[in-house]
Amino acid sequence: GENVEQHPSTLSVQEGDSAVIKCTYSDSASNYFPWYKQELGKGPQLIIDIRSNVGEKKDQRIAVTLNKTAKHFSLHITETQPEDSAVYFCAGSLISGYALNFGKGTSLLVTP
Amino acid sequence: DADVTQTPRNRITKTGKRIMLECSQTKGHDRMYWYRQDPGLGLRLIYYSFDVKDINKGEISDGYSVSRQAQAKFSLSLESAIPNQTALYFCATSDFASGRRETQYFGPGTRLLVL
Numbered sequence: 001g002e003n004v005e006q007h008p009s010t011l012s013v014q015e016g017d018s019a020v021i022k023c024t025y026s027d028s029a030s031n032y033f034p035w036y037k038q039e040l041g042k043g044p045q046l047i048i049d050i051r052s053n054v055g056e057k058k059d060q061r062i063a064v065t066l067n068k069t070a071k072h073f074s075l076h077i078t079e080t081q082p083e084d085s086a087v088y089f090c091a092g093s094l095i096s097g098y099a100l101n102f103g104k105g106t107s108l109l110v111t112p
Numbered sequence: 113d114a115d116v117t118q119t120p121r122n123r124i125t126k127t128g129k130r131i132m133l134e135c136s137q138t139k140g141h142d143r144m145y146w147y148r149q150d151p152g153l154g155l156r157l158i159y160y161s162f163d164v165k166d167i168n169k170g171e172i173s174d175g176y177s178v179s180r181q182a183q184a185k186f187s188l189s190l191e192s193a194i195p196n197q198t199a200l201y202f203c204a205t206s207d208f209a210s211g212r213r214e215t216q217y218f219g220p221g222t223r224l225l226v227l
Contacts, residue, residue: 001171009152032214043116043202043218044155089154093214098143098162098206099170100216102154 002027004092006103014111019080021106023090024072030092033073034100035064038087047088048075080110115139116219118203124225125193133188133222135203142208144186145216146170146178149200158201161186162208193226200224 003026013019025033031052036044050057050064050073057064061080066073077084087107091100116137125131135144142163147155157170159178167180175197179187190197203219 006154034215036218041220043220045218046215049215098145098160099157100155102156104152104154 002030002092002099002101004090004101004103006090006106008106009104010107010109012109012111013080015080015082017080019075019077019084019108019110021075021088021090021108022072023074023092023103024070025092025101026071027092028068028071030094030101032093033064033066034091034093035062035075036089036091038089038105040086044089077108082110082112084108085110116203116205116217118201118219118222120222121220122223124227126227127194129193131190131193131224133201133203133224135186135188135219137184137203137205137219139205139207139217140183141205141217142183143206144180145204145206146176146186146188147202147204147218148172149202149221155202158188190224190226193224195226198224198226 006023034049037047038044048062061078063076087105089105090103093100119134145160146158149155156172161167161180164180177189201222204216206216
């Protein structure tokens, strides 16, 4: 089955700096890659996703890049703010499938 | 997501007790899922249901059972709880008929402690 690895497990940045979280996947058939943000005491919330027919997608301060050849994808957050502090999860799956295979999460801390 | 609710939000139980976690959704989605989250392990799929009559085991179904009482309701049961089932449990939904069938929406979670 699909194996998704996520790095780093913890990340601390200063407000205004950029943050990058990287994930690799094992199944070359995977074609859907969402990113979820989980705030304390809440469920994961989808913040951005990308399908394998696209190399990059942006939404305001958040962007995701995908390298199908290398089987890795990354989340980029620019101009970080304290409210970006949370645990971020990447996942991989098939668009036609059902199971999201999650990475182990990255705890991001943005310090003022 | 307020469209997906889970009850209870917190539960403490003892080893050997039967416990049920409930999930309800008002999104009108056909597919529902139960995940378990452990510190440092991410989320793992326990069971999933494509519709009321279609229930399937996920990656870690041993020790759990589920019931899909209606399209909007999906319950997870621990028949005889054990301490290593202490975890955060999430329900999720997706809409197969939509143009974003792969997107899953999560509830707020149930924190379970088995003593």
